[in-house]
Amino acid sequence: MNIEPVERIVVFRALQLGDMLCAVPALRALRHAYPHARIALAGLPWAARFVERYGHLLDELIVFPGAIGFPEQEETDAHLPAFLHALRERRFDLAIQLHGSGGVANDIVEGMGARLNAGFLKPDEAMREGVFMPWPDDLPEPARYTALMERLGIDVRTLDLEIPLTDDDERECNALVDACAIDQDKLIVVHPGAQLPSRRWPVERFGEVARALSDAGWQVAVTGSAGEAHLTACVTRDAGTHAIDLAGRTSLGALAALVARARLIVCNDTGLSHVAAAMRTPSVVIASGSDTRRWAPLDHTRHRVLADWPACRPCAFRECPYHHECALNVSVQSVLDVAFAHLQEAVFHAHD
Numbered sequence: 001m002n003i004e005p006v007e008r009i010v011v012f013r014a015l016q017l018g019d020m021l022c023a024v025p026a027l028r029a030l031r032h033a034y035p036h037a038r039i040a041l042a043g044l045p046w047a048a049r050f051v052e053r054y055g056h057l058l059d060e061l062i063v064f065p066g067a068i069g070f071p072e073q074e075e076t077d078a079h080l081p082a083f084l085h086a087l088r089e090r091r092f093d094l095a096i097q098l099h100g101s102g103g104v105a106n107d108i109v110e111g112m113g114a115r116l117n118a119g120f121l122k123p124d125e126a127m128r129e130g131v132f133m134p135w136p137d138d139l140p141e142p143a144r145y146t147a148l149m150e151r152l153g154i155d156v157r158t159l160d161l162e163i164p165l166t167d168d169d170e171r172e173c174n175a176l177v178d179a180c181a182i183d184q185d186k187l188i189v190v191h192p193g194a195q196l197p198s199r200r201w202p203v204e205r206f207g208e209v210a211r212a213l214s215d216a217g218w219q220v221a222v223t224g225s226a227g228e229a230h231l232t233a234c235v236t237r238d239a240g241t242h243a244i245d246l247a248g249r250t251s252l253g254a255l256a257a258l259v260a261r262a263r264l265i266v267c268n269d270t271g272l273s274h275v276a277a278a279m280r281t282p283s284v285v286i287a288s289g290s291d292t293r294r295w296a297p298l299d300h301t302r303h304r305v306l307a308d309w310p311a312c313r314p315c316a317f318r319e320c321p322y323h324h325e326c327a328l329n330v331s332v333q334s335v336l337d338v339a340f341a342h343l344q345e346a347v348f349h350a351h352d
Contacts, residue, residue, distance in 0.1 A: 006034050006093045012042045012109050013098040014064040014072060016195065017252070018271035019141075020050050021278060023098055025159045026145035027057040030096075033154040042087070042112075044072060049252065053164060062087065069104045080108070088113035096152075098145050101135040118152055120144075141294050159298060161278035165260070169253030173261070176254060180244045184261045186219040188339075191267035192235050193228035194288075198320045199268055201286040201327050203231050207238025208332045209266060213339065214240045218263070221246050223255060223272070264342055266335065269295055269305070277303060282342045284335055288327035289315030304338045306330050 009030070013023055020043075031039065041051055042062045051061045066073035067080050087095075088111075095112045097119025099105040106119050106128060117130035133151045136144050146156040177184065190213075192206040210220045220239050224232040226248030236245040250258065259265060259272070260279040267273055269287035276283040277297040287296070287307040291314035297303035308329035312322060320327075 006037050008090065008092045009034065009037050009039045009094045009096065010042055010062065010087065010090070010092045010112060010114065011039065011058075011096045011098050012064070012105065012112075014043045014070060015099065016044070016046075016072065016271065017050070018274045020047065021161050021163070021271070021274040022141040023145050024054070024057070024161055024278075025142045025156065026098065026149050027054070028158075028162075029146060029149045029154050029156045031057045032157070033149075037093075040090075040092075053166075053253070056164070067104070067108065080111075084108070084111040084113075087111075091115075094118065096148070098148070101137075102132075106132075118148060120148065138293070140296070140298055142298070161274060163252075163256045163275065163278040165253060165257050169251070169257045172251060172254035173257035176246070176249065176258065177261075180221070180246075182221065182244065183219050185263070186217065187258075187262045188213050188218045188220050188264045188266065188343075189223055189259060189262045189272075190220055190235060190239075191223045191265065191270070191272040192231045193224040194268040194270040196289070196318050198289045198315050198317050198324070199270060200231075201268055201288055201330060202324075203234045204238070205332050205335075206231075206266070207235045209335050209339070210235050210239035210243060212332075212336050213266075214242055216340070218343070220244070221258070221262075223247070223250065223258075264339060266339060273297060273303070284338050284342065286327070286330050286335060288324070288330075289313060289317075289320070304342070306334055306338065 038059045040060045040062050041058050042064050045063050048061050051058045065079035065083050067077050068075050092114040095109045095114035095117050097105050097109040102120045102122040102125050109117050120135040121132050136147050142159045149156055190210045192203050194200045214220050220243040222232040222235045222245050224247045229247040232245050232247035236243045259275050259281050265276040265283035269285050269290045273285045283303045285305045287305050292305050292307050296305045308326045310325045
């Protein structure tokens with residue numbers, strides 16, 4: 001890539017937490033290649049917290065105002081011209097489309113007016129000027145973005161996810177542990193939520209799993225956002241008197257710190273699965289609808305993914321229009337079997 005010096009870089013990825021975590025290996029490689037460049041993320045408003053936490057990789061957030069074809073925000077192009085004009089004024093050396101497979105995302109990156117553009121191309125998309133490659137549909141999610149880094153001539157050392165923890169994160173987690181009388185040696189985190197209903201295993205089944213784990217002497221903490229309180233309340237109620245409902249009570253940092261201290265995570269294929277992978281905590285992931293080849297954690301020993309594969313999978317629906325066969329065909333007993341095997345192995349190694 002002959003555009004030296006590279007002093008100003010913008011990365012377009014306007015997505016949610018789990019998606020952003022999967023891009024960390026690519027961002028880490030980019031920062032290592034250009035340690036003195038100013039790297040901006042063009043992303044969603046919430047990502048201000050992401051940029052703050054990953055200050056060793058990113059220098060600033062430029063808020064993407066939304067556009068037609070981007071369902072994470074209101075789908076309107078009304079604010080797009082002003083956004084692109086502001087980016088052109090910045091005169092970036094390199095604009096990287098890390099948002100997805102191509103198409104309109106590439107149009108937006110080209111509109112940023114950088115000296116060089118890079119990104120992915122859909123199968124039927126014409127070649128664009130810059131460093132573009134076919135969307136690598138057969139790779140796990142983190143490896144897709146590091147593949148583009150390699151196409152740019154950037155060395156990729158590892159695909160490991162990471163969530164840096166601060167002293168404030170640890171203090172917040174300690175306060176939560178004290179307030180809820182959490183026994184970290186017996187802690188299991190159960191997370192019944194997911195952004196899309198089609199990605200959620202039935203909440204009643206999470207409750208059954210939580211009850212069996214609690215009855216076996218483990219302490220169950222049920223996590224979720226404030227908007228998922230109806231889910232966590234159901235699971236906590238079903239799990240028995242010793243379960244703890246933590247909906248809306250943890251920041252990302254405190255949640256990651258809690259996950260790091262837990263013995264096991266039981267969750268859907270959602271952002272918390274990537275948090276567990278980043279914190280190296282064993283997990284049981286019930287994957288409904290999603291493409292497990294793309295989204296499953298890379299360490300298949302530490303993180304066990306349970307999934308059923310009806311003909312309609314992978315799923316593109318927000319709500320299942322059929323009978324949610326992929327979720328219902330994963331039994332409570334199968335989840336418990338894997339969970340107890342994980343826990344038995346952890347106890348064995350602790351006494352080894």
